[in-house]
Amino acid sequence: SGENLSRSSPDFPTCKACPPDQQSRVVSVTRTDSVKTQSSLQLLEEKMSLLANLQEKADKCRLLESQLDSLGNKMNSVAKSRAELAQLKQEEVQTIECSDLALLGHLDRKLGSLEQEQNDLMGASYDIKASLTVQSEVQASLTKQLINKIGAFNHTHKGPLSGED
Numbered sequence: 784s785g786e787n788l789s790r791s792s793p794d795f796p797t798c799k800a801c802p803p804d805q806q807s808r809v810v811s812v813t814r815t816d817s818v819k820t821q822s823s824l825q826l827l828e829e830k831m832s833l834l835a836n837l838q839e840k841a842d843k844c845r846l847l848e849s850q851l852d853s854l855g856n857k858m859n860s861v862a863k864s865r866a867e868l869a870q871l872k873q874e875e876v877q878t879i880e881c882s883d884l885a886l887l888g889h890l891d892r893k894l895g896s897l898e899q900e901q902n903d904l905m906g907a908s909y910d911i912k913a914s915l916t917v918q919s920e921v922q923a924s925l926t927k928q929l930i931n932k933i934g935a936f937n938h939t940h941k942g943p944l945s946g947e948d
Contacts, residue, residue, distance in 0.1 A: 830932045851912065858901060868894050868897065872887065
């Protein structure tokens with residue numbers, strides 16, 4: 784047969800149903816298109832992975848923000864309790880000339896305990912804020928990587944097949 788069997792990509796027949804300016808357009812697949820497709824798939828997988836990581840970090844940030852809100856509420860409650868106990872102790876000292884030393888000792892211990900709890904909550908709050916900062920920085924980094932991958936993906940799709948010469 785007189786066919787050229789050495790051709791790496793077949794020419795497809797012209798499209799009779801296409802507009803006249805596209806009827807003579809010849810479509811062919813070349814090795815560079817295959818590499819471009821492989822590269823596109825790899826970039827797509829990388830983008831999907833980055834999106835999944837970004838979602839995971841966003842979920843962690845939301846959890847940390849929720850924990851921070853909860854700690855803030857606890858800190859407010861402890862501060863209120865401390866203020867109430869301090870007021871109670873002040874009233875006890877002022878109203879009774881011979882104050883109940885056992886009661887005053889108990890109030891002092893309770894105030895000390897509440898102060899320690901408040902300090903612990905503040906420490907936990909600082910830890911969560913630091914973790915939230917780290918997670919936010921990771922999110923920003925992942926976002927930059929994703930933007931770069933999208934740019935690389937868009938760059939690989941410029942050319943004769945994409946219609947952007």
